[in-house]
Amino acid sequence: MARVPESQRVRDALEDAVVHGRYRPGERLDALQLEQQFGCSRTPIREALLALERSGLVQIRPKQGTYVTELSISELAERFEVMAELEGMAARLCARRIERAELDELERALKECENHATTGDADGYYYANARFHGVVYDSCGNEYLRQQALTLKRALQPYRRLQLRVPDRMRRSLTEHREIADAIASGDSEAAENAAREHVLVQVKEFSQLVRTWRQLTGR
Known part of the structure; x- marks a missing residue:
C-alpha cells in the first residue's frame, strides 16, 4: 500500500x-x-x-x-448541483471516447472500492472512489471539462468524505458506480450521464441530513 x-x-x-x-x-x-x-x-x-x-x-x-470558515447547507447544495452536471457530462463523453486500457483501469478502481466497502474503510473507499471518477474525467476527451471537474471536486472533498459515514452509503455508492461503469462500457452515453448525475445529486440530500442530525446531537 x-x-x-x-x-x-x-x-x-x-x-x-x-x-x-x-x-x-x-x-x-x-x-x-x-x-x-x-x-x-x-x-x-x-x-x-x-x-x-x-x-x-x-x-x-x-x-x-x-x-x-463554514459553508451553509444551501451553498453546499449549489456546489453539489454543479458537480452533478459536470460528472454527468464527463460520463456521457467518456462513454463515447474511452479506450480499452482505460476501461480496465475503471474496473480496477471499482474493485478497490468494493474491497474497501467490504471492510468498512470509508477513507480507503474515498480515495478509490476518487480514482474511479478520475478515470472518467481523464477519458472524457475534454481537457477543460476535466480541469473544471477536478477543481470543484477538490473543493467538495471534505464533505464527500464525511458523507461516506452515512449508514450503508458505501454499499449504495458502489452499486451506483457499477451502473456508471456498465453504461460507459456499453457505450450508452445517455445512461452513463444520467447515472453519474444521480450519483452526485443523491449526496445533496444525504449530506444535508447528515449535517442536520450532527448539529442536533452536538447543539451547534
Missing part, C-alpha cells in the same frame, strides 16, 4: 476536525501548534492549509493567520 504523503495526512485530519466542528467557524489555526500536534515540519502544514483554503474550509489572511 502506498504511503500517504505527510501533507495529505495533515489535510485529512484537519478536514475531519473542521467538518465535525472540533474547530469552530472563525477560530484561528496556529501553524506552530499544528506542527507540534502532527509532529512534522512547517512545509506539510502549509501545504495542507493551502489545500483547505482551496476547499473553502479556511481563509488565509495576510499577516493575520488562518481562520476556519
Whole structure:
C-alpha cells in the first residue's frame, strides 16, 4: 500500500476536525501548534492549509493567520448541483471516447472500492472512489471539462468524505458506480450521464441530513 504523503495526512485530519466542528467557524489555526500536534515540519502544514483554503474550509489572511470558515447547507447544495452536471457530462463523453486500457483501469478502481466497502474503510473507499471518477474525467476527451471537474471536486472533498459515514452509503455508492461503469462500457452515453448525475445529486440530500442530525446531537 502506498504511503500517504505527510501533507495529505495533515489535510485529512484537519478536514475531519473542521467538518465535525472540533474547530469552530472563525477560530484561528496556529501553524506552530499544528506542527507540534502532527509532529512534522512547517512545509506539510502549509501545504495542507493551502489545500483547505482551496476547499473553502479556511481563509488565509495576510499577516493575520488562518481562520476556519463554514459553508451553509444551501451553498453546499449549489456546489453539489454543479458537480452533478459536470460528472454527468464527463460520463456521457467518456462513454463515447474511452479506450480499452482505460476501461480496465475503471474496473480496477471499482474493485478497490468494493474491497474497501467490504471492510468498512470509508477513507480507503474515498480515495478509490476518487480514482474511479478520475478515470472518467481523464477519458472524457475534454481537457477543460476535466480541469473544471477536478477543481470543484477538490473543493467538495471534505464533505464527500464525511458523507461516506452515512449508514450503508458505501454499499449504495458502489452499486451506483457499477451502473456508471456498465453504461460507459456499453457505450450508452445517455445512461452513463444520467447515472453519474444521480450519483452526485443523491449526496445533496444525504449530506444535508447528515449535517442536520450532527448539529442536533452536538447543539451547534
